Amino acid sequence: MEPVHLQRVRLLYKTILRLHRGLPEELRKIGDGYARDEFKRHKQCNTAETAVFMSEWTRYVILLAQQLGVRGPATGARLGQNLEDALLDDMRDDQVQQLYDLLVAATGGQKVPSDP
Incomplete structure (x- = not known):
């Protein structure tokens, strides 16, 4: 991995952790x-995977920064965003499972019923 790319990855990761403080x-x-x-x-x-990975996490940083606002969640927009159906359709089964596991963890371990 080249040094410039490594710096970008570290900066992105540190930015994510910093935003999570809010x-x-x-x-x-x-x-x-x-x-x-x-x-x-x-x-x-x-x-190719690296480009997608960096792009998606950068979008996450931008979205989270907008949602948190200048002084934290109280001044920002509603936290979270619904996924588009097209994005879900493009995911592999293991990615969908990982997303579901994350949803269960975020809701305190409660299983979420599927849509009818």
Whole structure:
């Protein structure tokens, strides 16, 4: 991995963790753990996957910064965003399962019923 790319990855990761400080404690723990696992999991990915990974996490940073506002969640927009159906359709089964596991963790371990 080239030094410039490594610096960008570290900066993005640190920015995510810094933004997570503005989240409620439970969400911060989940978010920090999820980000850590994802960055570790993608250390050895190919160039195409790296581009998508960096792009999506950058979009997350921008969205979270907008939602948190200048002085935290009380001044920002509603936290979270619904996923588009097209994005879900493009996910692999293991990615959908990981997303569901994250949803269960975020809702305090309660299973979420599927839509009718």
